[in-house]
Amino acid sequence: MIGALVTGFLTTLKHVFRKPVTIQYPEERREPAPRFRGLHALRRYPETGEERCISCCLCARICPTQCIRLVTSGEERKVIDEYDVDLGHCLFCGLCAEVCPEEAIVLSPRYEASYYQRGETILRKSDLLRHGEGL
Amino acid sequence: MDALTLLWTLLKIMIVLLALPVVVGISTWAERKVLGRLQIRFGPNRAGPFGVLQWVADAVKLITKEYVVPAAANRWLFMAAPLFTFVPAATVYTLIPFGRGLVITDVNAGLLMLMAIGSLSIYGVIFGGWASNSKYSLLGALRSASQMIAYELALGLSLVGVVLMAGSLSLVEIVEAQRRVPFVLLQPLGFLIFLIAGIAETNRIPFDLPEAEGELGAGYHTEYSAMGFGIFQLGEYASVWTISALAATLFLGGWQGPWAQSVAGLSLLWFFAKSILFILLFYWLRATLPRLRYDQLMAFGWKVLLPASLLNLLWVAAVVALRART
Ligand code: SF4
Ligand code: SF4
Numbered sequence: 154m155i156g157a158l159v160t161g162f163l164t165t166l167k168h169v170f171r172k173p174v175t176i177q178y179p180e181e182r183r184e185p186a187p188r189f190r191g192l193h194a195l196r197r198y199p200e201t202g203e204e205r206c207i208s209c210c211l212c213a214r215i216c217p218t219q220c221i222r223l224v225t226s227g228e229e230r231k232v233i234d235e236y237d238v239d240l241g242h243c244l245f246c247g248l249c250a251e252v253c254p255e256e257a258i259v260l261s262p263r264y265e266a267s268y269y270q271r272g273e274t275i276l277r278k279s280d281l282l283r284h285g286e287g288l
Numbered sequence: 289m290d291a292l293t294l295l296w297t298l299l300k301i302m303i304v305l306l307a308l309p310v311v312v313g314i315s316t317w318a319e320r321k322v323l324g325r326l327q328i329r330f331g332p333n334r335a336g337p338f339g340v341l342q343w344v345a346d347a348v349k350l351i352t353k354e355y356v357v358p359a360a361a362n363r364w365l366f367m368a369a370p371l372f373t374f375v376p377a378a379t380v381y382t383l384i385p386f387g388r389g390l391v392i393t394d395v396n397a398g399l400l401m402l403m404a405i406g407s408l409s410i411y412g413v414i415f416g417g418w419a420s421n422s423k424y425s426l427l428g429a430l431r432s433a434s435q436m437i438a439y440e441l442a443l444g445l446s447l448v449g450v451v452l453m454a455g456s457l458s459l460v461e462i463v464e465a466q467r468r469v470p471f472v473l474l475q476p477l478g479f480l481i482f483l484i485a486g487i488a489e490t491n492r493i494p495f496d497l498p499e500a501e502g503e504l505g506a507g508y509h510t511e512y513s514a515m516g517f518g519i520f521q522l523g524e525y526a527s528v529w530t531i532s533a534l535a536a537t538l539f540l541g542g543w544q545g546p547w548a549q550s551v552a553g554l555s556l557l558w559f560f561a562k563s564i565l566f567i568l569l570f571y572w573l574r575a576t577l578p579r580l581r582y583d584q585l586m587a588f589g590w591k592v593l594l595p596a597s598l599l600n601l602l603w604v605a606a607v608v609a610l611r612a613r614t
């Protein structure tokens with residue numbers, strides 16, 4: 154028992170001289186893993202700047218928590234009027250991105266999702282497109 | 289006692305009372321900082337340089353928060369309980385010699401009085417636990433009570449060794465008696481027992497069963513918020529300082545040290561240096577040890593610590609007898 158105690162004390166003492174492993178968050182950030190599932194983003198075609206989404210609504214259907222809401226209009230080629238993702242319900246399961254035939258919705262590496270009000274947790278289409286810039 | 293002495297004593301009391309919250313505050317910051325480094329992280333480092341103002345921020349937060357009294361609680365006892373831990377913890381500082389001639393009162397039965405006042409703080413825990421009307425609090429209070437009884441015996445017996453050797457109950461004279469050899473060298477076992485029992489008295493890891501956040505929420509102060517909790521915390525840290533200061537006074541020769549006889553300021557420094565040594569030990573313990581299981585704690589108290597303290601008494605008696613003969 155005494156031996157175990159001594160080992161324990163020496164271990165903690167040794168740690169004092171090690172560099173802390175903490176990342177100083179707002180100044181230092183960590184690079185998320187390549188397949189990290191962060192906040193949603195809607196992509197565009199880089200050449201034309203056209204939105205990729207064809208409003209097939211597959212993402213909204215597969216979403217287990219039904220947190221995607223789409224409002225579309227138009228006959229020939231539908232346009233999306235509204236595209237909301239409610240982060241308050243989202244599981245970040247990535248099914249929406251997986252099912253999308255156009256690879257329009259993706260989960261970006263952004264991970265900062267703290268808000269002051271509950272309503273702010275709903276990402277609008279404009280937010281999603283902004284997140285999608287460069288993806 | 290003439291008016292001047294009275295005034296002077298009052299002034300000293302004021303100084304100690306004002307310094308205590310500051311010292312306690314800084315030691316909470318220091319604890320978090322040291323604990324952080326022991327666990328390979330930084331600890332608070334936002335408020336002020338190295339986070340030194342963290343404790344001020346905490347204090348402001350605690351003072352400005354709402355003081356919630358549970359509906360089913362015994363209101364007055366609930367509000368008074370934190371004071372029962374803090375007041376005794378602060379009162380014992382009237383007896384501790386901080387340096388050469390720096391003591392508020394030199395009571396001739398100082399050690400006895402210290403034990404008596406020190407044990408009062410258990411009432412705060414029991415009242416707090418009972419008045420909250422919550423099962424977690426009550427369990428924490430019960431644990432605390434039985435733990436105190438088990439460990440106070442060993443603590444008292446280890447102090448008897450000190451008294452035997454110094455031939456006095458006055459803390460000032462006990463320090464004087466260690467001018468040549470600090471008692472830690474003469475009765476290392478007694479020192480160890482005092483330290484273990486002292487840590488148990490302060491309800492700190494590994495003996496923090498009364499508040500065991502793992503199974504009891506926060507034990508006796510589960511229901512406390514804002515400054516009620518703050519005062520409990522103040523009391524806990526004050527008693528950590530008490531035990532450290534006592535360990536330094538009774539076993540390490542208090543304010544004695546090189547040149548302490550000639551320069552009064554230096555003796556104060558020695559006293560603080562020795563106390564801080566123990567404070568650091570408290571932090572180190574907290575970073576290293578897990579909490580004991582309740583039956584282990586009781587078994588250790590009654591079956592190991594108590595016999596060991598009797599053994600220590602025997603040893604001290606033998607040393608004193610031998611010294612008297614030569
Ligand atoms: S990540 Fe999962 S839960 Fe979130 S929107 Fe996509 S499908 Fe729905
Ligand atoms: S699955 Fe893709 S293409 Fe279809 S509506 Fe959703 S985002 Fe648009």
